[in-house]
Structures are given as structure tokens and as C-alpha cells.
Amino acid sequence: MADVLKRVPVREQDAKVRATNFEEVCYGYNMEEAMEEASRCLNCKNAKCIQGCPVSINIPGFISKIKEGNIEEAYKVIGESSALPAICGRVCPQESQCECKCIRGIKGEPVSIGKLERFVADYALENDIKPVKAEKTNGHKVAVIGSGPSGLTCAGDLAKLGYEVTVFEALHELGGVLVYGIPEFRLPKQKVVKKEIEKVKELGVKFETNVVIGKSTTIDQLMEEEDFEAVFIGSGAGLPMFMGIPGETANGVFSANEYLTRSNLMKAFDSSYDTPIAAGKKVAVVGGGNVAMDAARTALRLGAEVHIVYRRSEAELPARVEEVHHAKEEGVIFDLLTNPKEILVDENGWVKGMKVIKMELGEPDASGRRRPMEIPGSEYEIELDTVIMSLGTSPNPLIASTTKGLETNRRKCIVAEEENGQTSKACVFAGGDAVTGAATVILAMGAGKAGAKGIHELLSRK
Amino acid sequence: MYKILKAEKLADMIYLMDVEAPRVARHCEPGQFVIVKMDEKGERIPLTICDYDREVGTITIVFQTVGASTHKMAELKAGDAFRDFTGPLGCPSEFVGEDIESLKNKKILFVAGGVGAAPVYPQVKWMKEHGIDVDVIVGSKTKDMLILESEMRAVAGNYYPCTDDGTYGHAGMVTTKIEKLAEEGNKYDVCVAIGPMIMMKFVCLLTKKLNIPTIVSMNPIMVDGTGMCGACRLHIGDEIKFACVDGPEFDGHLVNFDEAMKRQQMYKTEEGRAMLKLQEGDTHHGGCGHCGGDK
Numbered sequence: 001m002a003d004v005l006k007r008v009p010v011r012e013q014d015a016k017v018r019a020t021n022f023e024e025v026c027y028g029y030n031m032e033e034a035m036e037e038a039s040r041c042l043n044c045k046n047a048k049c050i051q052g053c054p055v056s057i058n059i060p061g062f063i064s065k066i067k068e069g070n071i072e073e074a075y076k077v078i079g080e081s082s083a084l085p086a087i088c089g090r091v092c093p094q095e096s097q098c099e100c101k102c103i104r105g106i107k108g109e110p111v112s113i114g115k116l117e118r119f120v121a122d123y124a125l126e127n128d129i130k131p132v133k134a135e136k137t138n139g140h141k142v143a144v145i146g147s148g149p150s151g152l153t154c155a156g157d158l159a160k161l162g163y164e165v166t167v168f169e170a171l172h173e174l175g176g177v178l179v180y181g182i183p184e185f186r187l188p189k190q191k192v193v194k195k196e197i198e199k200v201k202e203l204g205v206k207f208e209t210n211v212v213i214g215k216s217t218t219i220d221q222l223m224e225e226e227d228f229e230a231v232f233i234g235s236g237a238g239l240p241m242f243m244g245i246p247g248e249t250a251n252g253v254f255s256a257n258e259y260l261t262r263s264n265l266m267k268a269f270d271s272s273y274d275t276p277i278a279a280g281k282k283v284a285v286v287g288g289g290n291v292a293m294d295a296a297r298t299a300l301r302l303g304a305e306v307h308i309v310y311r312r313s314e315a316e317l318p319a320r321v322e323e324v325h326h327a328k329e330e331g332v333i334f335d336l337l338t339n340p341k342e343i344l345v346d347e348n349g350w351v352k353g354m355k356v357i358k359m360e361l362g363e364p365d366a367s368g369r370r371r372p373m374e375i376p377g378s379e380y381e382i383e384l385d386t387v388i389m390s391l392g393t394s395p396n397p398l399i400a401s402t403t404k405g406l407e408t409n410r411r412k413c414i415v416a417e418e419e420n421g422q423t424s425k426a427c428v429f430a431g432g433d434a435v436t437g438a439a440t441v442i443l444a445m446g447a448g449k450a451g452a453k454g455i456h457e458l459l460s461r462k
Numbered sequence: 463m464y465k466i467l468k469a470e471k472l473a474d475m476i477y478l479m480d481v482e483a484p485r486v487a488r489h490c491e492p493g494q495f496v497i498v499k500m501d502e503k504g505e506r507i508p509l510t511i512c513d514y515d516r517e518v519g520t521i522t523i524v525f526q527t528v529g530a531s532t533h534k535m536a537e538l539k540a541g542d543a544f545r546d547f548t549g550p551l552g553c554p555s556e557f558v559g560e561d562i563e564s565l566k567n568k569k570i571l572f573v574a575g576g577v578g579a580a581p582v583y584p585q586v587k588w589m590k591e592h593g594i595d596v597d598v599i600v601g602s603k604t605k606d607m608l609i610l611e612s613e614m615r616a617v618a619g620n621y622y623p624c625t626d627d628g629t630y631g632h633a634g635m636v637t638t639k640i641e642k643l644a645e646e647g648n649k650y651d652v653c654v655a656i657g658p659m660i661m662m663k664f665v666c667l668l669t670k671k672l673n674i675p676t677i678v679s680m681n682p683i684m685v686d687g688t689g690m691c692g693a694c695r696l697h698i699g700d701e702i703k704f705a706c707v708d709g710p711e712f713d714g715h716l717v718n719f720d721e722a723m724k725r726q727q728m729y730k731t732e733e734g735r736a737m738l739k740l741q742e743g744d745t746h747h748g749g750c751g752h753c754g755g756d757k
């Protein structure tokens with residue numbers, strides 16, 4: 001019998017091999033491994049893990065079904081709270097959510113809740129277990145803007161209650177950041193994202209791609225001309241930020257969004273697709289979040305030597321620990337306590353290097369992290385052909401600027417109530433990154449659920 | 463799917479299509495563009511809206527074959543369809559929101575180069591529909607490549623064709639025609655110039671000298687067209703703007719054309735390879751030594 005203090009290890013693709021391909025890094029558990037890991041769960045009466053999950057999945061509930069080997073039932077338990085478990089099981093920051101509250105974590109390693117959730121969801125996808133659908137529609141029409149996790153969750157929840165839901169998506173594929181941002185090797189698109197969206201379609205949700213709300217039509221027009229009684233805005237935070245340093249418009253400087261969109265959404269890594277990518281031979285990724293790790297690991301797979309340039313130290317890296325660990329294993333080089341001052345450009349307008357400065361950490365700032373300060377005179381130059389700026393994103397102003405009476409705050413985020421998504425405009429609800437700024441998949445899902453609840457409360461009174 | 467109702471060759475390398483896209487047709491205005499994607503593996507290709515029919519629900523596009531994707535697109539026929547067709551994107555031309563009476567008091571000059579005649583056409587047509595006669599200069603390399611002549615004549619006040627080789631109309635570049643019109647005493651309050659960046663650059667250098675405020679329509683490399691990627695960023699004066707959401711039309715006297723032209727070249731190598739692969743078709747076996755063939 002294995003050590004109950006330790007988790008059942010999960011099989012992964014070898015680091016050297018995977019650094020050259022776009023196949024999924026983590027293989028996940030098989031039935032045997034899942035049942036063994038499930039047996040470590042103590043089925044706590046007052047399960048702390050549930051409090052750590054933003055959508056309150058009944059964690060001991062589904063794990064006890066795995067113990068019995070009844071995966072179909074486990075899927076139903078998860079389905080009560082989450083519409084996208086194969087996705088969350090892969091990309092949730094579990095170490096700071098469900099798993100960090102697990103009682104097993106006090107003496108040993110917490111139960112691998114995320115990996116178990118993923119196992120159940122993958123089993124349901126492979127065996128085509130259908131979600132439970134509403135018996136008949138209630139005749140109320142709701143529009144959802146954006147097909148990211150918040151929009152999908154809101155649409156799925158409303159459809160289960162019998163609403164006629166149409167999701168409008170600006171891009172040509174559904175999924176939001178799940179398809180254009182998070183890379184294939186962390187979240188397979190055909191095998192996982194597409195299939196999980198199929199499940200939302202099976203609930204009766206309609207999807208219209210290539211519709212940019214604010215351009216192709218507006219929220220007011222959806223309500224006045226197309227008879228939608230309520231609208232949920234889940235349009236994300238897609239607008240990339242740049243540093244404002246010299247040389248940023250040179251050829252070879254990308255936002256992480258552009259680099260990742262070319263590779264993920266447009267599949268530039270696969271030569272049978274038409275969209276090009278200037279992959280680069282020596283690449284610097286500026287920033288330290290999940291997005292920076294994804295851009296770095298993508299550039300690595302496209303054949304580059306990759307440096308992460310981050311102005312604080314390792315302890316402050318905002319990316320998930322697992323992602324930093326994977327990036328290092330694969331060979332990404334970390335230039336910490338280093339900040340760009342200028343991008344150096346050759347006579348043809350291409351990046352040839354970057355002038356950077358060394359930093360040290362001072363007193364904690366408003367965010368509680370120690371403030372990075374330049375060390376005078378420590379500038380030096382590095383040779384590069386590509387720079388990827390991964391400095392964060394903010395909500396796109398397109399919707400707010402074309403919707404009468406929709407209040408936004410100073411950070412361009414839409415103002416909405418946390419418990420039901422209600423905005424300053426009647427019958428209009430919002431949630432996810434559009435409201436919070438860039439956050440996480442599961443928080444966006446939680447906001448989608450809250451929005452669905454708010455819309456149901458409004459329309460069931462009608 | 464977005465069905466092609468009409469596909470026509472206008473001139474050597476220049477094609478026109480009417481595409482069914484009712485949502486776009488209902489909401490578009492002059493100055494805006496669409497993004498089309500032919501099939502699953504296709505690129506997202508931005509094209510200016512050349513005309514629209516709100517009743518029938520169609521958008522007219524006109525494009526020139528320059529690389530692999532536009533060559534493939536030229537093979538599409540009436541009855542075929544685009545997998546994706548998004549729009550309208552970008553901002554309408556500034557005059558769409560202006561007071562008609564004050565517009566009527568302005569003397570307006572439109573300058574189009576090559577396929578630039580296509581994006582200029584809906585603007586001139588809009589003017590005509592609002593009772594405003596404008597002067598239009600259309601330049602092309604040679605007579606056979608001049609497009610939309612009868613359409614443009616029908617809506618323009620004065621129409622001045624120019625050919626580089628002198629086979630039709632004014633002999634010479636559009637800039638020499640602008641100079642000539644100015645010398646003849648025409649005082650323009652505003653100029654709208656749309657065409658290749660190099661043409662817009664030289665028009666702007668001239669109109670700056672002549673003191674004519676000038677609007678240009680920028681066509682940098684784009685991906686999403688919704689403000690999400692920043693590929694289309696340009697320097698407009700000291701500011702960085704995203705052409706797909708802040709433009710595509712800008713004050714031409716503030717545009718950094720040299721930088722924008724360099725950025726247009728960013729994928730030259732990859733584009734060249736893609737074209738080679740398309741031309742060689744199935745016989746392609748990596749002879750160029752760079753692309754690795756059909757590995």
C-alpha cells in the first residue's frame with residue numbers, strides 16, 4: 001500500500017520530448033490511479049475543500065463515487081455545480097483554492113482534487129455521458145455576449161432552467177481565452193474544449209460566431225429589435241497593455257495575446273494552416289504571470305531560446321507554481337529582478353536586442369509585495385530577435401462605449417453586483433474578466449453562475 | 463457559412479464579390495471593413511467594405527491577389543461560401559456623423575490608388591446620396607487596371623482617372639494630378655486618400671505643403687480586428703493606436719508611414735514561402751530548402 005501522506009503521482013510527457021511538441025504535458029490518471037487517489041479522501045463531514053472552490057463543487061460527494069468506481073454518478077455530482085470540469089480540472093489554480101483547504105494537506109499532500117475532477121470529466125467526454133437537459137423551454141429569450149468560461153456557464157445554467165439562450169461570439173471559434181490564449185499543450189482544443197462546449201450545445205444553447213457586439217449590433221438593439229429580455233456580458237479582458245518604452249512598435253515585438261492567438265487560435269504551429277508566426281530564435285518574454293509562462297513555453301516549442309524577464313524575484317512570480325516548474329523543466333531561462341528600458345532596433349526596423357536594468361526589492365507596496373526598484377548604473381544589453389510583452393490586459397471598451405447607461409469603473413471594468421451580476425442598466429448582467437479584470441477560469445464560471453441566478457430571479461418574476 | 467452571390471473579375475488580379483452577411487449589411491457604414499476567413503485552415507483577411515445592400519443583406523468586397531490567401535480566394539465562385547465573415551469592424555468615416563449642411567459647404571477631394579478605388583467608392587456614393595458633389599482622382603498603373611469607372615462616374619462630381627503609363631486620362635501619378643488641380647485654383651478643405659501606403663505617404667507630404675487636411679485609411683497587418691492582439695498598432699503623432707478599433711482612418715499628417723511600411727513587411731519571408739508552396743501545389747517538395755517541405 002502506498003504512503004497515504006503522498007498523492008498518487010500523475011504521469012507526464014518527458015520534459016525534453018515535450019519541449020519540442022504541442023501534445024498535452026500531463027496525461028492524467030487512469031481508473032486504477034484515480035480510485036487509489038480517491039481512497040485518500042477522508043470524506044470530511046465539514047469539508048473545508050468545498051469552501052475553497054469558487055463554485056462549491058461537492059468534492060467529497062464526487063470523490064466517494066470514484067471510490068465506488070461509479071464515474072457516471074461522480075460526473076453528475078460535479079455537473080450540479082460546474083459545466084466545464086475537464087477544463088477546470090486542468091487549469092484551476094487548485095493549490096490556492098480547493099486543495100489548499102484539504103485536511104490531508106496538514107500532515108501530508110492534499111488530495112489531488114483537480115486531477116480527480118479531470119479524470120471524471122475526461123471519462124464523461126470519452127463515454128459521451130450527456131448532461132441533464134431541461135424538459136421544455138419557458139419561452140424567455142436571453143442573450144449572452146462572449147463564449148469564454150463566464151458566458152458558457154451562464155448560458156448552460158439558464159438553458160437547464162428552460163431559457164432560450166443565444167451566445168454571441170466575436171471570433172470565429174468558441175471558448176474565449178480557452179481557445180485563443182491557453183495553449184494546446186495545457187488544454188487540448190479538439191479533445192477537451194470543443195467537446196465540453198458540445199455539452200453546452202446539447203443543453204439547447206444556440207451559438208452565433210463572428211458577431212462583434214458594439215459593431216455588428218448593440219445590446220440595446222438586441223433587446224429592442226431581437227426581443228432578448230435579458231443580456232449577460234461575459235466579454236473578458238482582452239485588451240493588451242504595452243510598456244510605453246522606445247522600440248515597442250519594431251518588427252518582432254508582440255503582445256502575448258498576438259503571439260498566443262497566432263499559435264493557438266490560428267494554429268500557426270501547424271504548417272498546414274495559413275496564418276504565419278515569426279517564431280524567433282532568441283526570445284524575451286516580459287512578465288511573470290500564467291500568460292507569460294504560456295507565451296514562453298510556446299516560443300520554446302517553436303524552436304527558440306527563451307528568457308522570462310521579470311522585475312521582481314521568484315517568490316513574487318504571479319504564475320501558478322506548476323507552470324513555473326514546467327517551464328523550468330523544459331528549459332525556459334529566468335532573468336529575474338530585471339526590467340526592460342528600451343528595445344533596440346536595427347536599420348530594417350527589426351528587434352536586435354533589449355536594454356535592461358537590474359532591480360532590487362524595497363518596502364512592500366499597496367499590493368503587499370515588495371516594491372522593485374532600479375539599481376542605478378546597472379543597465380546592460382541583451383541580444384534578441386523577438387520580444388513578447390505579457391504585462392496584463394484590461395477589458396475592451398467596445399461594449400461599454402456602445403451601451404447606454406452601462407457604468408464602468410476607473411479600470412474600464414463593468415460595474416456589477418457580485419451575487420447576481422446586475423449592472424447599472426436594467427436587464428443587463430455581467431461577470432468574469434469583464435467585471436474583475438484578468439482573473440481565473442473558475443472565478444469567471446462562478447460569475448457566470450451568479451449572472452444566471454440574477455437573470456432567473458428577474459425573468460421568473462415576469 | 464456566408465454565401466457568395468456574385469464573383470467577378472474586374473481586371474487583371476482584381477476581383478469583386480457580393481457576399482451574404484445580413485448582420486454586417488444592416489449595420490455597416492462607409493469607412494468600415496470586414497474580416498473574412500475562407501475555410502478551417504485559412505487566415506483572417508481584412509478587406510474594406512466596397513458597397514452594401516441593406517435589403518438583400520449583402521456586402522461587396524474587392525480584392526487584389528497579392529499572396530497565397532488572396533490567390534486561393536480568387537478561385538471562389540458564385541455559390542461557394544466563406545466559413546467566416548465578421549464585421550463591420552473599425553470606425554465609420556468621420557463625415558458619417560457630421561452635419562450635412564456644413565459638409566455641403568466643404569470642397570472635398572478623394573484620391574484612390576489601385577484597389578483603393580474600392581474603399582473610396584462607398585464614401586463617394588454616400589456623399590452623392592446626401593447631395594454632395596466631390597472631386598475624385600483614381601490612379602492605376604495602366605488603363606486595363608482601372609476599376610469601378612462607370613460606378614464611380616455615376617456618383618462623383620468631377621472624375622479624374624490617371625494612369626502611370628499614360629494609357630488613359632491624366633498621365634502620371636495621382637500626386638501630379640493633385641498639384642495640377644491646386645494650380646488651377648481648386649481650394650480643397652479636406653482630402654481623403656486611400657491606396658497603397660507609399661501612395662498615401664506621398665499624397666500626405668504634398669497635401670501638408672498645400673495645407674489640405676488629409677484623411678487616410680491604414681491597412682496594417684491584423685489578426686482579430688477587435689482590439690485584442692495589438693498587431694495593428696501604429697504611431698499616430700506621439701500616440702500608439704490600434705488601427706482595427708481606433709481607425710482604420712486617421713489624420714494622414716500624423717501617421718508614421720515609414721514605420722507602418724516596415725511593419726507591413728514583417729512576414730515577407732513566411733508569405734513568400736506560402737506563395738511558393740501554393741504555386742508548386744502537389745509538386746512542392748521543399749526545394750526552397752527553408753520550409754521543410756510538407757513534413
Ligand SMILES: Cc1cc2nc3c(=O)[nH]c(=O)nc-3n(C[C@H](O)[C@H](O)[C@H](O)COP(=O)(O)OP(=O)(O)OC[C@H]3O[C@@H](n4cnc5c(N)ncnc54)[C@H](O)[C@@H]3O)c2cc1C
Nearest residue numbers: 146148149150170176177181213236432433439440441444
Ligand atoms: C494565456 C492565458 C493563460 C491563462 N491561464 C489560466 C490558468 O491556467 N488558469 C486559470 O484559471 N485562468 C487562466 N487564465 C485566465 C482565464 O483564462 C480568464 O480569467 C477567463 O478565461 C475569463 O473568462 P471570461 O469568460 O470572463 O472571458 P474570456 O475567456 O476572455 O472570453 C470572452 C469572450 O468574449 C468575446 N468577446 C469580447 N468582446 C466581445 C464583443 N464585443 N462581442 C462578442 N464577443 C466578444 C471574446 O472574443 C471572448 O471569446 C489565463 C489567461 C490567459 C490569457
Ligand SMILES: Cc1cc2nc3c(=O)[nH]c(=O)nc-3n(C[C@H](O)[C@H](O)[C@H](O)COP(=O)(O)OP(=O)(O)OC[C@H]3O[C@@H](n4cnc5c(N)ncnc54)[C@H](O)[C@@H]3O)c2cc1C
Nearest residue numbers: 508509510524525526529530531532681682683684726733
Ligand atoms: C483594414 C484593411 C482593409 C483592407 N482592405 C483591402 C481591400 O479592400 N482590398 C484588398 O485587396 N486588400 C485589402 N487589405 C489588404 C489585405 O488584407 C491583404 O492584401 C491580404 O491580407 C493579403 O493576404 P495574402 O495571404 O494573399 O498575402 P500575403 O502574401 O500573406 O501578404 C502580402 C502583403 O499583404 C499584407 N498582409 C498580409 N497579411 C495581412 C493581414 N492579416 N492583414 C493585413 N494585411 C496583411 C502584408 O503587407 C503582406 O506583406 C486591407 C487590409 C486592412 C488591414
Ligand code: SF4
Nearest residue numbers: 053088092097098114
Ligand atoms: S472547480 Fe477548480 S477549485 Fe473547484 S474543485 Fe474543481 S479544481 Fe478545485
Ligand code: SF4
Nearest residue numbers: 041042044049102103
Ligand atoms: S478536505 Fe480533503 S479529505 Fe476532506 S473531503 Fe475534502 S478532499 Fe476529502
Ligand code: FES
Nearest residue numbers: 687689691692706
Ligand atoms: S488586429 Fe488585433 S488589435 Fe487590431
Ligand SMILES: [Mg+2]
Nearest residue numbers: 505529530531
Ligand atoms: Mg497571407
